[in-house]
Amino acid sequence: DIVRKIIEYLNTIGALNHTGGIPTTMEETIEQWDMPNAWPPLQYIVVMSLDNLGIKDAQAIADKIADRWMETNFKTFIDKKVMYEKYNVREKGHAGESTGEYKMQEGFGWTNGIILEFLHKYRFTVNSMTWNITSK
Numbered sequence: 499d500i501v502r503k504i505i506e507y508l509n510t511i512g513a514l515n516h517t518g519g520i521p522t523t524m525e526e527t528i529e530q531w532d533m534p535n536a537w538p539p540l541q542y543i544v545v546m547s548l549d550n551l552g553i554k555d556a557q558a559i560a561d562k563i564a565d566r567w568m569e570t571n572f573k574t575f576i577d578k579k580v581m582y583e584k585y586n587v588r589e590k591g592h593a594g595e596s597t598g599e600y601k602m603q604e605g606f607g608w609t610n611g612i613i614l615e616f617l618h619k620y621r622f623t624v625n626s627m628t629w630n631i632t633s634k
Contacts, residue, residue, distance in 0.1 A: 516587035518570040535594035536587045538612040580604040
C-alpha cells in the first residue's frame with residue numbers, strides 16, 4: 499500500500515523526528531535549503547498531501563506536523579515579535595540558519611499565509627494572553 503510506504507519512508511529518513519517541522523532535506527550542508535532549515539511551502543505541501551490521502555494514520559501525521567509548525571512560528575512571534583522566511587527544525591522558535599547569501603528575511607508572505615491557512619484548516623485557537631495554541 500502506497501500510503502504505508504510513504505509513512506514508513508518519512509519515519510525511516512527521520513523527517514518526522516524534529517520538533518520544529520519537516521526539514522527541506524536531510525543533508526547537512528551550509529546551503530540554506532538543507533538541514534536544519536524548514537521552509538513554509540514544504541510544510542504546507544507535506545501537510546496537505548498527507549491530509550488529502552483521507553487515511554487516518556496519514557491525517558494524524560499531518561495534524562502533528564501542522565501543530566509543530568504552528569508552535570514554532572508562534573514561539574518565534576512571542577519571543578522575537580517576528581515571523582521568518584524559514585525556521586530551524588531542531589528547536590521550536592528558532593530562525594533558520596542563514597548562509598550569508600542574504601540576511602534572514604522577516605515578515606515573510608508565505609510564512610504568514612501558511613499560518614493563516616493552518617489556523618483556518620485545523621481550527622487552531624490561540625490565546626492572545628498566553629499564546630497557548632490548541633486545536634479543536
